[in-house]
Amino acid sequence: MIKIDHLSTSYTTIDGPVHVINDVDFEIYDNEIFGIAGESGCGKTTLLKALYDILDFPLVVDSGKLILSGEKNGQAFSFETGQIRNTWWNHISYVPQAAQSVLNPIVPVKKQFLDSIPKANITKEPKAITMKRISNYLEELSLSPDLLNAYPFQLSGGMRQRVIIALATFMSPNVVLADEPTTALDVVVQRGILMMLMSLQKQLKNTMVIVSHDMGVHYQITDRMGIMYSGSMVELGKTEDIFEKPIHPYTRMLVGALPRVGDKSQKTGIPGRPPALTNPPPGCRFAPRCPKTAEECKKSVPKFREVEKGRFAACHLLNRGECRCQKNYSK
Ligand SMILES: Nc1ncnc2c1ncn2[C@@H]1O[C@H](COP(=O)(O)OP(=O)(O)OP(=O)(O)O)[C@@H](O)[C@H]1O
Known part of the structure; x- marks a missing residue:
């Protein structure tokens, strides 16, 4: 669960603070797809950054806090603002806006996968076993393990987005945050990405937080949503x-x-x-x-x-x- 406890944040600018999140107070439950909607510039990405603990200058917390808690592999956990970043990938991961350009185009996908696994986890097993697990995971997601040898610049936008989602979910984090996961993709690819997110959530039984300005996306995949x-x-x-x-x-x-289907009234x-x-x-x-x-x-x-x-x-x-x-x- 994520508890957002009366959180207010602002960006520090030379003209003074710009208050972007104002006393936001709600909970995101375990095992749900939660959507955040609203017009461009309303603060969706800023809220997601706060959830992921990317609270670096110029973004500062004015008041309130966040608590990420739950259970993984039989172990209870609880992290507050400032600690959440210590558990990136393990308990929480982030698919940022324009994720397709997040992958380094000239580094093979395989290396980017290995780099994303926390050191403590990767040293526990031989690299060949880790690679096998990664290949199996890609197959589970209907992606070819051959992708691992490709460079991101060789992949389509939709395929890069799938790779990022695979990366973000490989460690089975309790919470996956996705910022505009379908923006800049054509409708057929968009649908494929939405289906992928939904089936991953069912499989992992985790929490997904989807930011989108597209109400259709929320209608199709979210269980609860905030405006x-x-x-x-x-x-x-x-x-x-x-x-x-x-x-x-x-x-x-x-x-x-x-x-709406059948509604001919002018919008x-x-x-x-x-x-x-x-x-x-x-x-x-x-x-x-x-x-x-x-x-x-x-x-x-x-x-x-x-x-x-x-x-x-x-x-x-x-x-x-x-x-x-x-x-x-x-x-
Ligand atoms: N680094 C920054 N410094 C100052 N202001 C910022 C900074 N980053 C974002 N903002 C401002 O914060 C506000 C909220 O931005 P944010 O990106 O969170 O909105 P959004 O709802 O996600 O918008 P979009 O849908 O366009 O991505 C905007 O007015 C933006 O200009």
């Missing part, structure tokens, strides 16, 4: 509930903008733009774009709270019983 807006979590719940009964006006507009985007994180409005940050803005929304920040069991949202309208939407999207 971020301007550095905060505005809604969280089971994916099917988010699509069927969105609560927050932002989620309603996101879901309402999706094309409109969300008017306006998210506020600059350097100069956000007081109160609810969505208020300037919200069709239901009230005076209260302009003055105070709505609390992110449990609205019904397992369902969280941050909206003043909830107090007035107005934040409900008709069933409009079924899974």
Whole structure:
């Protein structure tokens, strides 16, 4: 499980701190695919970096912490912010954005695989055995072991993405974080990557956290999801509930903008733009774009709270019983 405990982070810039994650507080459970959605620049990648403990200058934690805990091979573990990096690959791994360009193009895949295995694990067995395990693992993922002798520049984008996912999951980490795993791939390859992630999660029975701005990706593979807006979590719940009964006006507009089979009505985007994180409005940050803005929304920040069991949202309208939407999207 990952507990995100009232986490706030900022980037240090010459013009002062840019507050990107603001009092984010939720849990990601064991054995689930959790999605994080939201417009470009809302802080999805920053949150994922914090989950992976890439909290290096200029990104700093202002308050709160993260706890990664669980059990692996019968052994309980618990790591906090600052310690999580000591267990990279073993308990948590990361498929970064634009992962296809993460592999060194002129180093054979085999060497990159071996380099990714923590030293403590690799010295326990002869290299030939490790290589055999890697080959077997690739075969399990329907990838040819011949890939190990290839250089990344010889592989297609989709194949490089599969190799990165294989690398990230080889040590059976409890948590795999994937940032936009299907971006920049054609739809057929995208589907293959999504299927690969889903079947890996079933096989490893671990937790996957998928960041994507593509609501279709969340609809297809996530069990629960969180919607971020301007550095905060505005809604969280089971994916099917988010699509069927969105609560927050932002989620309603996101879901309402999706094309549906048989629906010929013209789709409109969300008017306006998210506020600059350097100069956000007081109160609810969505208020300037919200069709239901009230005076209260302009003055105070709505609390992110449990609205019904397992369902969280941050909206003043909830107090007035107005934040409900008709069933409009079924899974
Ligand atoms: N190193 C940095 N210094 C200052 N600001 C940064 C830095 N990195 C990111 N930011 C700012 O933090 C905000 C959130 O960025 P982040 O990459 O987390 O968003 P995102 O939701 O993942 O966006 P995208 O979907 O486009 O990847 C953006 O406004 C971005 O400009």
